[in-house]
Amino acid sequence: xxxxxxPLDDVFHALSDPTRRAVVGRLLKGAAPVSxxxxxxxxxxxxxxxxxxxxxxxxxxxxxKRGRVRTCHIEAARLAxxxxxxAEQRAEWQGRSDRLAEFVESQNRxxxxx
Amino acid sequence: xxxxxxPLDDVFHALSDPTRRAVVGRLLKGAAPVSxxxxxxxxxxxxxxxxxxxxxxxxxxxxxKRGRVRTCHIEAARLAxxxxxxAEQRAEWQGRSDRLAEFVESQNRxxxxx
Numbered sequence: 069x070x071x072x073x074x075p076l077d078d079v080f081h082a083l084s085d086p087t088r089r090a091v092v093g094r095l096l097k098g099a100a101p102v103s104x105x106x107x108x109x110x111x112x113x114x115x116x117x118x119x120x121x122x123x124x125x126x127x128x129x130x131x132x133k134r135g136r137v138r139t140c141h142i143e144a145a146r147l148a149x150x151x152x153x154x155a156e157q158r159a160e161w162q163g164r165s166d167r168l169a170e171f172v173e174s175q176n177r178x179x180x181x182x
Numbered sequence: 183x184x185x186x187x188x189p190l191d192d193v194f195h196a197l198s199d200p201t202r203r204a205v206v207g208r209l210l211k212g213a214a215p216v217s218x219x220x221x222x223x224x225x226x227x228x229x230x231x232x233x234x235x236x237x238x239x240x241x242x243x244x245x246x247k248r249g250r251v252r253t254c255h256i257e258a259a260r261l262a263x264x265x266x267x268x269a270e271q272r273a274e275w276q277g278r279s280d281r282l283a284e285f286v287e288s289q290n291r292x293x294x295x296x
Contacts, residue, residue, distance in 0.1 A: 073200075074200050076203070077198050077199060079198075080195070080197040080198035081194070081195070081198035084190075084191050084192075084193075084194035084195035084198060085191060086187075086190075086191065092271065093271060093274070096271055096278065097274065097278060142275070144272075144275050147268065147272070147275075150268055151265065151268040151272060153203075154261065154264055154265040157206065157207060157210055157261060158258075158262065158265060160207070160210045161210045161258050161261075164210065164211060
């Protein structure tokens with residue numbers, strides 16, 4: 069498990085925390101400076117900056133600094149990558165459930181109740 | 183950050199590892215005993231069991247033991263909860279992008295190019 073990490077590793081890790089999920093939700097409404105983003109959270113700025121760092125490493129957000137203001141932006145494509153992976157899994161699952169339902173149905177047709 | 187954890191915390195944490203994602207993908211094709219599940223992975227059984235434990239804690243899988251065989255099953259509803267959360271975020275983002283496009287269009291109508 070010490071091999072190269074997959075981008076999804078970092079994305080799902082970033083999403084495994086409620087503060088980081090809330091930041092993602094907020095940034096989907098529009099870019100925001102760090103100071104405004106931090107306001108709703110009951111934690112010190114250093115702790116909050118660590119969360120932003122995890123989000124930035126995952127590629128879910130990018131930040132830019134102009135003068136003294138650092139602004140955060142969502143990177144929706146990376147969020148879509150996580151959703152795509154889950155959608156693929158669901159398709160696999162649904163395909164299997166459909167095949168199972170077809171099989172049960174075909175068995176029912178073969179063996180009508182006496 | 184020491185408050186109660188949300189079920190999504192555990193689900194996204196469970197999905198942040200390639201071995202655990204592979205196990206989820208495998209179990210979506212059908213239930214399997216631990217020994218067969220572990221085969222494709224180049225790791226000892228104790229390390230593999232830790233991954234299963236993380237998956238079980240997250241609610242993504244359940245295991246049942248009959249005699250000496252422990253069988254793992256997927257819990258697709260928990261996977262769907264993660265997908266639902268991401269779909270909600272995408273809807274928010276798309277709504278915003280649509281509103282932005284409408285705004286730009288309305289501005290273009292107001293100020294035709296000279």
